[in-house]
Amino acid sequence: MHTPGPWRIRPTIPQPDDEGIWCAIVAADTSTVADVHESFDLDSEGDATLIAAAPDLLEAAKDCLSIVGEDPQWGAAVTISALLRAAIEKAEGR
DSSP states (O other): OOOOSOOEEEEOOOOTTSTTEEEEEEOTTOOEEEEEEOOTTSOHHHHHHHHHHHHHHHHHHHHHHHHHOSSOOSHHHHHHHHHHHHHHHHHTTO
16 A cells, blocks of 8 residues: 555755755655655656656556456557556555
Protein backbone atom coordinates (compact mmCIF):
# COMPACT_ATOMS: atom_id res chain seq x y z
CA MET A 1 0.00 0.00 0.00
CA HIS A 2 1.09 3.59 -0.48
CA THR A 3 0.09 7.03 0.69
CA PRO A 4 -2.99 8.04 -1.30
CA GLY A 5 -2.55 10.71 -3.96
CA PRO A 6 -2.57 13.27 -5.20
CA TRP A 7 1.02 14.14 -4.40
CA ARG A 8 2.67 17.47 -5.11
CA ILE A 9 6.08 19.07 -4.97
CA ARG A 10 6.76 21.42 -2.04
CA PRO A 11 10.00 23.38 -2.44
CA THR A 12 12.09 23.54 0.69
CA ILE A 13 14.02 26.40 2.21
CA PRO A 14 17.65 25.29 2.44
CA GLN A 15 18.86 24.63 5.95
CA PRO A 16 22.46 23.96 7.07
CA ASP A 17 21.60 20.40 8.16
CA ASP A 18 19.21 19.39 5.37
CA GLU A 19 21.80 17.26 3.52
CA GLY A 20 21.01 18.84 0.15
CA ILE A 21 17.23 18.35 0.22
CA TRP A 22 15.85 20.17 -2.82
CA CYS A 23 12.14 19.64 -2.24
CA ALA A 24 9.62 17.38 -0.56
CA ILE A 25 6.88 15.32 -2.17
CA VAL A 26 3.78 15.80 -0.01
CA ALA A 27 0.39 14.11 0.12
CA ALA A 28 -2.97 15.89 0.19
CA ASP A 29 -2.80 15.99 4.00
CA THR A 30 0.64 17.70 3.66
CA SER A 31 2.50 14.72 5.15
CA THR A 32 5.90 14.15 3.55
CA VAL A 33 6.01 11.18 1.19
CA ALA A 34 9.64 11.66 0.12
CA ASP A 35 12.50 14.12 0.11
CA VAL A 36 14.30 14.76 -3.16
CA HIS A 37 17.96 15.63 -2.82
CA GLU A 38 19.75 17.99 -5.14
CA SER A 39 21.90 16.09 -7.60
CA PHE A 40 24.99 17.20 -9.45
CA ASP A 41 23.46 16.35 -12.84
CA LEU A 42 20.43 18.62 -12.30
CA ASP A 43 17.84 15.85 -12.64
CA SER A 44 16.25 16.71 -9.29
CA GLU A 45 13.33 18.60 -10.79
CA GLY A 46 12.52 15.81 -13.25
CA ASP A 47 12.86 13.18 -10.53
CA ALA A 48 10.55 15.12 -8.21
CA THR A 49 7.98 15.60 -10.96
CA LEU A 50 7.96 11.88 -11.78
CA ILE A 51 7.66 10.89 -8.12
CA ALA A 52 4.79 13.32 -7.57
CA ALA A 53 2.96 11.86 -10.59
CA ALA A 54 3.31 8.24 -9.38
CA PRO A 55 -0.18 7.83 -7.83
CA ASP A 56 -1.81 9.29 -10.96
CA LEU A 57 0.27 7.05 -13.22
CA LEU A 58 -0.68 3.97 -11.19
CA GLU A 59 -4.37 4.81 -11.39
CA ALA A 60 -4.10 5.45 -15.15
CA ALA A 61 -2.39 2.07 -15.63
CA LYS A 62 -5.16 0.34 -13.66
CA ASP A 63 -7.83 2.14 -15.71
CA CYS A 64 -6.13 1.17 -18.97
CA LEU A 65 -5.83 -2.44 -17.86
CA SER A 66 -9.54 -2.55 -17.09
CA ILE A 67 -10.28 -1.22 -20.60
CA VAL A 68 -7.91 -3.65 -22.34
CA GLY A 69 -9.04 -6.50 -20.11
CA GLU A 70 -7.22 -8.94 -17.87
CA ASP A 71 -7.27 -11.67 -20.55
CA PRO A 72 -7.20 -10.04 -23.99
CA GLN A 73 -7.46 -12.17 -27.11
CA TRP A 74 -5.74 -10.10 -29.81
CA GLY A 75 -2.08 -9.34 -30.44
CA ALA A 76 -1.37 -5.77 -29.33
CA ALA A 77 -3.76 -5.95 -26.39
CA VAL A 78 -1.91 -9.00 -25.05
CA THR A 79 1.35 -7.02 -25.01
CA ILE A 80 -0.29 -3.92 -23.56
CA SER A 81 -1.98 -5.95 -20.85
CA ALA A 82 1.30 -7.64 -19.88
CA LEU A 83 3.16 -4.31 -19.73
CA LEU A 84 0.45 -2.69 -17.63
CA ARG A 85 0.25 -5.65 -15.27
CA ALA A 86 4.04 -5.64 -14.79
CA ALA A 87 4.11 -1.89 -14.07
CA ILE A 88 1.21 -2.13 -11.60
CA GLU A 89 2.80 -5.07 -9.80
CA LYS A 90 6.11 -3.21 -9.53
CA ALA A 91 4.38 -0.08 -8.21
CA GLU A 92 2.50 -2.16 -5.65
CA GLY A 93 5.62 -4.05 -4.56
CA ARG A 94 4.49 -7.44 -5.87
